[in-house]
Amino acid sequence: MKILQSKYYTPRKILTSDGNNSPYPIELVDDVKRYNSKYNPFESLLDDLFPGIYVGDAEMVILKEKLKDFERCTDFNTVAYSQKNNRLYEREACFFHPKYEIFLLTSEDLSNDYDEYIFESGLLKVVSVYYESTNPKSPDNVRHVFDEYLQKYVSSEAKVSILLKETHGFTFKTHRIKPHPINIETMYDDEFANVHQHIKDSLTNEHKGVVLLHGVAGSGKTNYIKWLTSQVPNKKFVFVPTNMIAYLTNPEFMSLLVDNKNSVLVLEDCENYIAERTIDNANTDVVSSILNIADGMLSDVLECQFICTFNSDISKIDSALLRKGRLIAEHKFKELSVEKSNAYLKSIDKDIIVDKPHSLAELTNMDNVAFKEKEAEKVKFGFM
Template identity: 40%
Template sequence: MEAIVATLDFEKHQLIEVFKDWRTEDDKDSDSSEDYPYHYLLKGTSSDLLIWVSLNNNELFVEFLYDATDLALEQTVIALNKTLRAEFGAKKTPTFKVLIYESKQFDTEDVKSEFLQVNIEDHYNDDFEEVNAIIEASLGVERSGLILLHGAPGTGKTSYIKHLLAKFHENSFIFVQNEFVKDLLNPDFISFLLKNRNAILVIEDAEKVITSRENVNENSVASTILQLTDGLFSDYLNIKIICTFNTNIDRVDKALLRKGRLIANYEFRPLSAEKSDRLLMALGHSSKDEDMSLADIFNYEDKDFEVAGSKRRIGF
């Protein structure tokens, strides 16, 4: 807050403080040096300019109110905004959407991620390169379909999705949390999808979604996925669904594996011994000459916790 106010340069822009709102601790023995103003109202003495600076929920806002007929003043405001953005603005990062439900309707909330570019050749087994090419090609066209990514924990499924998010950050990725999976059956959800055509739904830990319908009724989430990826709505919505899971592919509803609906199906396995050794040595470790998961490779120096009496590692 102090840095922002200093950047505004009171003398240059002939500003004065009109109002301050302080945040203080109420305890008797509180350290007064920790008190700080979290609202400022500044006023220009030689122009019709007000600047409102506020710090709320760890986010800082600067708002300018000025006489829009004064074009010189407007250019000053624009220059100030650019200065603040260059100095304090966050770095641009990929943004994905998280499905939420509020005010009796579905919506999304933006969440910033990181630019994670994995090296497909070095970080995954050789048979994944062709599958990756198919997946990436599908994300560039308007086509509905299903992508199934499965395998043991720690083999790189989530890292791969982050890679796709970074590479295709202009696409609309919507993460469906587990507690919302059952809501895919809600008619209101179809209304939501109609407003989000060409979106990519990501469902992690999707065991409950894609397992065989023999154990559930026809009004299951799996049935909804079938309709979204190859039903009457599919050609219009162009919704892609990425499901990650740890269960065996044999438990997956066979209808989901049908050609035309399925874009890709891949099982992530531990990295081959040759590639594991190459990656270990690139990270400054000694080779082990054994297949290893990416989690074990990149956390090689972390302590290995074991369940007493079983010698089994607590998983990633």
């Protein structure tokens, strides 16, 4: 099927600027020309013609074998390249159901590890469902398509999305991860079991707030967050790289969050961005954005939570983040006691006894030898 040759489309001419510096800078051109130059031509065309239901962040999929009841739309060919797989793929594809007169916009993003796994499982990710607003049967037809063809994809694996800035704007790329198995009792201090349960319950059932995890390097903060993603499968965990934290104040990023409500934003090593606000602190706007998203005017709209990790002392963090009702949990990760350290070494079958507290990373890698260049012995000079 070609949408541009169907009853749903009426050719139009649109005003556009002429890039040739002619005496007439504005000209009328066929709107088809505009669609052909779009990064996402099917989405642009369908958005112009029909109302749609966006389900891209709801992880709705369709079995490829069920597409036999649909007609493939062939107006455009969108090609992208996956460097990871060394293959070409279609960025978007459109399908039309002739009985229900419903259009499906699907995505096949092989640059995205998580979407690639969905595709290889015999599924296609559905981005939007479009219908004709003048058709009185459309509400029922949409329901039939959802009931008969679409399903919510539930991953059995842990996953994390990464915030990236590409040429066409901000985006989330989702990847599967394999968290290191965690035993709360042996790998963390005695207090952390209750803290973890509170964090898990709050992330699962609540829609706003901040978790602050801090302490010595190598104490297992990152491993815990990776594992936590598998414990709260109903949430999208979005990792914000340190060099992207400043973009929390960007309106484009806010727009992306609107389409990804109920996410957990993970900011690692972010002490420079959440420090106490002063006149000399250039990142005060970031703190304000976190407060607004987590517990301010935007919190009811975005329904996002934050997990912030840092190594500095809690006293250096902006006190507004510690306010009751805003703070979900705060925990300081310490070195494991001598007793805990030896119990953990025994649990991982290491025949080693230690006599002082150690971090989790030190204990886990105790057998590993790090090869470092020996520093030349400094020559001392003196006078006789």
